[in-house]
Amino acid sequence: MKELFVCEKPGQARDFAEAISGGYQQKKGYVVGDDGKVYTSAVGHLVELDDIEQLNWDVNPARLPYFEKELPLKVIPDTKDQFKIVTDLMREAETIIIATDAGREGEHIFRKIYKKGNIKKPLKRIWVSDYSKSGINKAYQFLKDGSDYEGLALAGQLREEADFLLGANTTIVATKLSGNKKLISLGRVQTPTLAMIVNRDDQIENFKKVESYTVAAKANDFEFEMKLDKDQFLSEVEANSIKDSLSNRTNCVIDEKDELEKPKHLFDLTLLQRYMNSKHKWTAKKTLDVLQSLYQTHKVVTYPRTSSKYVASSEEFPKLLESHRDDPMVAEVIEKNYEIEKSFVNPKEVTDHEAIIITKQTPSSLNKDESLLYNIVFTRFIAAFYPPAVYHKTNITFDDGEQTFKTSEKVLVDPGWLKLYKEVTKDPKLKNVTLSDVGEYFLKKKETKPPKRYTEASLLGDMENAAKFLEDQSDKKLMKRVEGIGTPATRASIIEKLVKRNYIEKKNNQIVSTTLGQEIIGMMPKDFTLYSVKLTAYFETLLTAVETGEIDGDTFYEEFQGFLLKADKEIKGNVKQLKTYEVEKEVIAKCPNCGKPIYENSKAYGCSGFKEGCKTTVWKNGLEKLGKKKVTKNEAKKLLEGKEVNVTLKSKKGNSYKAGVVFNKDKNWIEFAKSFAQ
Secondary structure, three states, X not given: OOEEEEEOOHHHHHHHHHHHHOOEEEEOOEEEEOOOOEEEEOOOOOEEEOOOOOOOOOOOHHHOOOOOOXXXXXXXXXXXXXXXXXXXXXXXXXXXXXXXXXXXHHHHHHHHHHHHOXXXXXXXXXXXXXXXXXXXXXXXXXXXEHHHHHHHHHHHHHHHHHHHHHHHHHHHHHHHHHOOOOOOOOOOOHHHHHHHHHHHHHHHXXXXXOEEEEEEEEEOXXXXXXXXXXXXXXXXXXXXXXXXXXXXXXXXXXXXXXXXXXXXXXEOHHHHHHHHHHHHOOOHHHHHHHHHHHHHOOOOEEOOOOXXXXXXXXXXXXXXXXXXXXXXXXXXXXXXXXXXXXXXXXXXXXXXXXOEOEOOOOOOOOOHHHHHHHHHHHHHHHHOOOOOEEEEEEEEEEEEOOEEEEEEEEEEEEOHHHHHHOOOOOOOOHHHOOHHHEEEEEEEEEEOOOOOOEOHHHHHHHHHOHHHHOOOHHHHHXXXXXXXXXXXXXXXXXXXXXXXXXOEEEEOOEEEEOHHHHHHHHOOOOOOHHHOHHHHHHHHHHHHHHHHOOOOHHHHHHHHHHHHHHHHHHHHHHOOOOOOOOOOOOOOEEOOOOOOEEEEOOOEEEEOOHHHOOOOEEEOOOOHHHOOOOOOHHHHHHHHOOOOEEEEEEOOOOOEEEEEEEEEOOOOEEEEOHHHHO
16 A cells, blocks of 8 residues: 555545545545545544553642653553554555644644554655645645654644643642542633633622713714813712803814725634624534534535634635636626735735635535524635725814813715625715704713623633733733634633533623632632643743744753642642532433433433443434434433333424334433334
């Protein structure tokens, strides 16, 4: 075998074979292309960090922190067969092509298999951002040596090892020394994120509003207001005194100008997640999941997990637009020779991947969510070719004694790119206002408002722009350079992890810290290393330096060990005894296999004996393919008690019908009851 492609998932292996080899034959654990090339996959993950004997719940905290370089690996038990298939194929191949996701984590997934399998073969790398056939073939024409990605691979390894060691050591020490019965989970990204949420909630709870007054006057549909300094607050008496002194309006100045507004930036993942949460109340995870489907299954958008809002070149755009000419918006771009906004084309702003844009592939058979998200990405991309929108802005000021009054108007007079968003133009009106139109003065009451609760959109924004929480200018620059805490690929999972651990909860699209989350942030001094976003900024800077070859692994380990020792010392010297705060979980039913309680989580009703090997699970979407979106709590209870449940399902033609279903505890799935099957 000359070439072996190792992909991340089976579907990707088939896509590569279809694109590069023109077709394939399915084998067990891999496919053989029509031209003899072989494509296999890691089915997600095959190898993980091995258990560390020194890090367990019986260890004396005094013996921690535990530190070790080059942590051992193990094959994930459920994937042993696929691991053998992949490594056997590797040994047979002349050249191995790394075809996992193009990024740090994708590279690391492959390298763990390669390392655990003790493989010594030449490596090539295919870097795919566009999963259409043409995109894969184009990437195949530009294969690079695997050695070009040694820094990326090492950074992936160090990131996993450091996060594991930091999380495991601090979690064990904090949990045991705090005397809490519930696990106190700490981590490099999740803990500063939790601290941000708790601190915001504290600001809201302790907020004391400040009332103030100003002087205003109406003029037709507009309101003039007295100009005050930024930190100037007037009492009612002071404002009334000023009002009584006013009697001579002069120096009316009208300032008019047109302002151009360029199209909105192309989407990176975080920007798209924020947009979907603000406009459609989608969670960050939902946006990523649907986007991944558009990318991997339908191949209609480019790589999702990008941190760039730019493209490196516009050279391919004429062909790309031509493939979508049937769309009226695109047809206008072609006919009028519009070009993409020049500032969006900047190779210096592109690292691993470009902004999220459409591909040449036209969509078909998208579901409702996929269609919505695709249209948003499509419109944002096409809008980037349209001319700027033009606003007419009018400011009017006048003086009265020592005071100045101002009002303004901004109206859209030429929609430009906003035409795609159905924005309508208006005629300016303020310019026609004169001093004779201004009515009597009156007092206007104002009051300061507390910060708003976090939404996923605003939290993602603060995670990305975490420099705002730092005071030192050098720290701010550092944080901006690494683009905040977490990565576009991990921020959604961090939020979900905090929810799962009951540290935060979502209420009406707002994110609020729980009592347990507040206790965790309150158990240590405010300057605790893991509470600050600064640690993550420096950590990511080190990983970037590893990727580029500026520092080696030993230097990283040395720096990291210092962080670990510092965090451990801070916990041992300061941790507070926590109140016992446990949420009493509702028992759905007793497990029909092992007898332990069944609890509800976000995706299923699962057995609490999973750590002992019990896999009993009733998935909430267990009947989704048959037309029922969710198995309710009451239905799950009856199914787990061995009862038959009558449900309403839908046929492939969309017709509703009633059926009896039962839970098969041996096969761990919901199936039709015998009465219905007969």
